[in-house]
Amino acid sequence: MTYPEPDPQRTRAIPGQDPAYRDPAYVAPAGEEVVHERVEDSHASRVRTIRMVCSAITFVCALFAVVLVAQIILTLADANPANGFASFVEGFSGAISLGFDGLFTPDSAKIAVLLNYGTAAIVWLLIGAAITFLIRRFGMPGPRREVRYRRSVE
Numbered sequence: 001m002t003y004p005e006p007d008p009q010r011t012r013a014i015p016g017q018d019p020a021y022r023d024p025a026y027v028a029p030a031g032e033e034v035v036h037e038r039v040e041d042s043h044a045s046r047v048r049t050i051r052m053v054c055s056a057i058t059f060v061c062a063l064f065a066v067v068l069v070a071q072i073i074l075t076l077a078d079a080n081p082a083n084g085f086a087s088f089v090e091g092f093s094g095a096i097s098l099g100f101d102g103l104f105t106p107d108s109a110k111i112a113v114l115l116n117y118g119t120a121a122i123v124w125l126l127i128g129a130a131i132t133f134l135i136r137r138f139g140m141p142g143p144r145r146e147v148r149y150r151r152s153v154e
Helices: 044-076 084-095 109-139
Strands: 035-041 147-153
């Protein structure tokens, strides 16, 4: 497929290629001012701290939920309880189960672990979301925060 030649009237407006842009009367300003601007946000460190705290809370709550899900997977897959990793996960998940260990008592032990630890994992995720929401809601500066601009001319 061949393309048509470019229209000179349409490509004429490219600066630097059109003789009309090379005006001999135009003289560049001799001493242009160099302006540097710096924004000073008085709440920047507060916002950064709140974001770091919320990230840490989210990480810890998600880690607890992952351990509980790992315990569910190990139980459903009939992992060897004498194994070091399996015993560590079992002990740790028992400590962070929030008292949901005996909440559901079905006939099957696997279903009991699924329901009890699954509920605990969901509750951990909800706790993390609620805490971070409250911290951001009441800790972050409002929409009318003051931002100062400093302009220096050299």
